[in-house]
Amino acid sequence: MTDVRPKQDRSRATRQRLLETTIRCLATHGWEASTVGFIAAEAGISRGAVQHHYRTREALILGALEFMFEERAALLDALPEPTGTGPDRVHRVVEGLVEGIGGELFKAALQVWTVAAADPELRAAVVPLERRFARGVHERAVRLLGADDDDPEIRGLIQATLDLARGLALADVLTDDSRRRARVVRAWSVQLTSALSAAD
Amino acid sequence: MTDVRPKQDRSRATRQRLLETTIRCLATHGWEASTVGFIAAEAGISRGAVQHHYRTREALILGALEFMFEERAALLDALPEPTGTGPDRVHRVVEGLVEGIGGELFKAALQVWTVAAADPELRAAVVPLERRFARGVHERAVRLLGADDDDPEIRGLIQATLDLARGLALADVLTDDSRRRARVVRAWSVQLTSALSAAD
Structure with missing residues (x-):
């Protein structure tokens, strides 16, 4: 079948497939297995084409994390502005945050953090990325909860909610913890x- | 200097040094660097002596995790029974739990969990160990807080506190998050x- 989409759209779609495959490979097969060659094969893209855009494994993986962080932020932005002030609204927002922070993206990021813990160079590249994502999620949490972030007590509780979400995501890595x-x-x-x- | 302690005490001390070194190596240098040879050298023990007790790297690492989990549980047991019911008591208990779950032991365990995420055999060995530790910490949290664990709401909040502690421990892996x-x-x-x- 000939792909009739404009070349630019095709290349955007290919890039997206590559980055999503990178995240899936990391989450499922771990850091060590996720070489450029393995990821390229899983994505059905030639190794050379991958290396044309991302010269090293680290560049590919960081590119994939950044892309997915942006996707997750966009998902949080697309949540319907919750109405009401009762427990249902808060519950829906907390569920959305827990979902946005956890899942496959978390499992992939965990592989990167764990290697970065013993690799200062990778750490230096990961920390600003991770900070930007955390800040973005915090801002969205404040907005979705309609909370007063200037109140230090409330600010602490929103941060606690995001730390809780990360702890819950971690508890789901080795076994299904959904219930x-x-x-x-x-x-x-x-x-x-x-x-x-x-x-x- | 001649070690005049009975042989059994010396061998217990050696074992403890080996297991503590294993945790430190994992936390600081990561999974890949923490081979039996590297750990043995760091502990100042011959590789043969290590392999006499732990035949594989996995056995050594799991032995170290189990030993440290027990040490942490003993530390929680040694906390003075807190008095009062006010925020100070609860604050002290939460601090103790966060400390007991986090730190170097968490960083070492994280290395193991991350590899286990993509390794079913290691996962099968780690999950029961981790469950036993989590259950032990939960029981101690209930006792230290003087809480009613049969109340599902309270039970959920105590679990949330331990998930929060894990989330906070994770936030401390790449940067100092203590403040x-x-x-x-x-x-x-x-x-x-x-x-x-x-x-x-």
């Missing part, structure tokens, strides 16, 4: 609701 | 205090 996670998210949402309404 | 962590722990403790006293 327990749903209970924990509910219990925390009740608390967060009462803290937010007390601060109003 | 932010102290603020998050304070904000969380205030909420947990009010939830626990409302349930009384």
Whole structure:
């Protein structure tokens, strides 16, 4: 079948497939297995074409993380502006944040963080990327919760919610933790609701 | 200098040094660098002596994790039984849990979890170990907080506290997060205090 899309669209689609495949390879097969050759084969792209855009494995992996962080941020932006102030609204937002932070992207990022923990050069490249993503998620959390981020107590609780989300994502790496996670998210949402309404 | 301790004490001390060195190597140098040869050299023990007790790298690393999990549980048990019911008590307990879950042991465990994520055999060995530790920490948290673990809301919040502790530990892997962590722990403790006293 001939691809009739303009060349630029095709190359954008190819790039997206490559970066999504990179994330999937990292999450499923781990850092060591995720070489440029393996990822290229999984994506059905020649190794040379990959290296034309990303000269090293690190560049490819960091490019994939950045791309996915942006996708996740866009997903959070696309969440319908929640209405009401009750526990249902807070619960929906916390669920959205936990979903946005966790899943396959988290599993891929975990592989990178773990290697970066013992590799100062990789760490120096990962930290600013990770900070930008964390800041973006925090801002979105504040907006979605309609919270007052200038109140240090509320600010601390929103940060705690994002740390909780990362802890929950970690608990899901080795076993399926979704049922327990749903209970924990509910219990925390009740608390967060009462803290937010007390601060109003 | 001649070591005059009984042979059994010496061999226990050697084993402890080996296992502590294994954790430190994993936390500082990562999984790939932490071979039996490297760890043995760091501990000042012959490679043969290490392999006499732990035939494979996996056995050594799992032995080290188990040993450290027990040490951490013993540290939690040694915490003075906190008195009072106010925010100070809860704050001290949450700080103790965050410390018990985080730090060097967490960094070492993270290396193992990350490799286990893509290695079913290692995962099968790590999951029961990790479950036992998590259950032990949960029981100690319930006791130290004097909480009613049969109340599903309270149970959820105690689990959330331990998930938060893991999320905070993760945030400390690539950069020193201690100042932010102290603020998050304070904000969380205030909420947990009010939830626990409302349930009384």
